[in-house]
Amino acid sequence: MKIVDVCAFLSPQGGGVKTYIEQKLAIGPRLGHEIVIIAPGDHDEVITRGPGARIVTLASPRFPLDRKYWYFDDEPRLHEALAAEAPDFVECSSPWRSASMVARWRPDVPKALIMHADPLSAYAYRWFGALLSRETIDRRFERFWDHLRELGEAFDQVVCASRELQGRLAEGGVANAALHPMGIEAGLFTPERRDLALRRELLTLCDLPEDAHLLIGVGRLSAEKRWPMVIDAVAAASRTLPIGLVMLGAGRNKNRILGQIAGNPHIRLLAPERNRQRFAALLASADALIHGCEAETFCMAAAEARAAGVPVIVPDRGGAADHARGGAGIAYAAGNALAASQAIVDLFAGRAPLVGEIDPPVTMEQHFERLFAEYERIGLQARAAA
Incomplete structure (x- = not known):
């Protein structure tokens, strides 16, 4: 055709x-x-x-x-x-x-x-x-x-x-x-790319020790992505557990998001990683991906995380929610920072019903x-x- x-x-x-x-x-x-x-x-x-x-x-x-x-x-x-x-x-x-x-x-x-x-x-x-x-x-x-x-x-x-x-x-x-x-892109996202040295490097960047938990957030810095809500949720969860968040993104809301971080040493905003192999390694080296947008039509970042063997913490509405199904992650009430914070704590405290082997998304x-x-x-x- x-x-x-x-x-x-x-x-x-x-x-x-x-x-x-x-x-x-x-x-x-x-x-x-x-x-x-x-x-x-x-x-x-x-x-x-x-x-x-x-x-x-x-x-x-x-x-x-x-x-x-x-x-x-x-x-x-x-x-x-x-x-x-x-x-x-x-x-x-x-x-x-x-x-x-x-x-x-x-x-x-x-x-x-x-x-x-x-x-x-x-x-x-x-x-x-x-x-x-x-x-x-x-x-x-x-x-x-x-x-x-x-x-x-x-x-x-x-x-x-x-x-x-x-x-x-x-x-x-x-x-x-x-x-x-x-x-997703075939052959790129896999648990084999997990790099413990890279994970330590990211946690050090977040001023945290190796035994802390590492979250990653990926996406455009725009209003519908709800990054301020994600930042609030991570900050609240950090009162219970040692948690670092590394965000990869660029966009018009960068200054507002930096203001929301407000110098928190455990949350770092980095530029998008254009090298696909390194990006796949960054994703696989995190302990979970967190996402805030309930307006995703698919949510490529969550699909790629799932393929990399990384659990996802996502809103219960929109395309991102599909990637938490079947024990691949945990969904929280969309737009609710308190619910997102509790989901983070539940996942890292072992209260989320995760499954060890998850069917990867299609290529x-x-x-x-x-x-x-x-x-x-x-x-x-x-x-x-x-």
Whole structure:
């Protein structure tokens, strides 16, 4: 098949969507498919990534709220680009305006919407959840739910990487919501990468001895990640047990997070580790991963920790919660620092129901094998119907 992904939020500076796209460009041709990404950018450009893999950028405006991104503003031009590629299958990687643009192009060509974002959890539930129930918030955001329902009717599948998102969309009347958990990079994350010398080094950085507990946090420094809550939870748990936290991340909230740490010698904020082998070793050398965001559509960091044999402490909502299932970690009430603190203490005190051997998450290759096989099935049905 020739698969064209209209990806509105692809930034060269990194992020989960970029990681996913890069894996798709590498793996898709190995599976016998041609992969083309159409993305907005500063200039019209074609970037060849190898046989059967290209990125086509269309000159577009910068996104005003985050200048790392652009957005499609010319629907006829986007339709022309799609027509020029003549795809067998079209993906759209954003539930916003670009999804409606794609939905209006040739209804006879099968399409899937990839839910790389969960706007209700990232914004509405987080902003108003302390005052209103989710049911009330959903009623107040009925217009957005109507938009999602329209997309569900227009796309052959709405691809969700977590059980909670797929279930919530289906319950909300969004048709064709399907569960396709994402995967991790094959062969990289494994318990064998655990390095006791590296663990001692990190605990020393946290001004703690070797017999203390070491937590790691990984992710963008943005509001929806709830790092201030995580910091408060770790500080509270540290009154019971000696605990160090090493955070790897960058973003616009860095100064606020440093203020929240407030000189606590047991919590250290480090830059993201770009060397993948060293990052895998850092992850495997921790005693647990802690995460605060309940708006994850999959939570790659938790999946990678699970593959590295590291238990996870995660919110009980969103994609991260899936990775605590089956004894792989412990889930706490989302957004609640006290509950997160108790979960930390329970895990390190041996009160969490952990299991020694956990099935690792699927690899990205397995994910795309399954997803593209589903696309082929949908394509066959569409051709038969025609």
